[in-house]
Amino acid sequence: MSTPLYTIIGTPFSTFTRSITLALAHKGIPFTQVRCVPHSDKAYDNHPFGFLPTLVIHEIDGKTVNLKLRETSAIARYIDRIAPQPSLLISPGHGKAIIEEQLWEFVSLVGAHGFPAVEKGVVKPRVAAIDGGKLTDSAVREQIKPAVEHLKRLLSQVEELMADEGYVFGSQLSWADFFLFPLLADLKAVPEGELLSPRLVNWMEKMNKLEAVKATTPGTLSVGARPP
Numbered sequence: 001m002s003t004p005l006y007t008i009i010g011t012p013f014s015t016f017t018r019s020i021t022l023a024l025a026h027k028g029i030p031f032t033q034v035r036c037v038p039h040s041d042k043a044y045d046n047h048p049f050g051f052l053p054t055l056v057i058h059e060i061d062g063k064t065v066n067l068k069l070r071e072t073s074a075i076a077r078y079i080d081r082i083a084p085q086p087s088l089l090i091s092p093g094h095g096k097a098i099i100e101e102q103l104w105e106f107v108s109l110v111g112a113h114g115f116p117a118v119e120k121g122v123v124k125p126r127v128a129a130i131d132g133g134k135l136t137d138s139a140v141r142e143q144i145k146p147a148v149e150h151l152k153r154l155l156s157q158v159e160e161l162m163a164d165e166g167y168v169f170g171s172q173l174s175w176a177d178f179f180l181f182p183l184l185a186d187l188k189a190v191p192e193g194e195l196l197s198p199r200l201v202n203w204m205e206k207m208n209k210l211e212a213v214k215a216t217t218p219g220t221l222s223v224g225a226r227p228p
């Protein structure tokens with residue numbers, strides 16, 4: 001078997017990294033994954049600010065380039081261009097979309113507001129408390145109370161943007177699902193997963209049936225893993 005043309009730099013534990021590996025798996029693009037955490041030497045070797053992920057493109061048109069592409073939304077655009085099918089884009093009429101750009105609006109909102117609210121506010125402190133083993137459940141709940149209140153509001157705003165059933169944009173699986181899923185899979189793995197509404201739980205059950213989701217689950221919080 002030939003060496004994959006793409007390497008993704010980032011631990012499976014990283015939610016932004018998983019958005020990309022979900023798409024690569026869904027589109028059947030072979031890749032190698034280098035498991036490292038943010039701000040590690042490996043991360044800095046590939047990203048000026050030590051963030052995850054970086055997609056290393058080894059060849060373009062048969063020529064070795066080893067180009068390092070950073071920023072998840074830029075990587076998503078590249079993947080769409082080299083492998084347009086199966087499409088992860090939407091058209092007007094998919095879910096609540098009136099124009100195509102509402103897909104990227106959703107993706108950007110999830111990255112800019114969802115990531116800090118879910119990961120920094122709730123999941124990371126909860127996992128640190130579980131691993132530390134010193135705080136009681138009620139002490140943790142007290143500590144993260146403001147973050148939980150913020151997250152509740154954010155989840156209901158996210159749900160507002162979603163179609164009433166199916167994927168984020170109804171019948172069309174899209175990048176919106178692949179950006180939201182890693183965050184909510186982490187949330188579901190901690191006690192604050194109780195914040196997920198029936199609509200979000202149904203959506204997660206639908207997502208869990210995808211082969212790409214199954215293929216990218218090892219190494220994530222949802223199976224009790226820790227980085228890298």
Ligand SMILES: N[C@@H](CCC(=O)N[C@@H](CS)C(=O)NCC(=O)O)C(=O)O
Nearest residue numbers: 014015016038051052053071072073
């Ligand atoms: N804007 C970046 C954000 C990526 C990001 O925040 N990745 C996380 C890992 S999931 C990270 O590297 N965080 C390091 C930090 O916050 O210092 C992108 O879209 O790729």
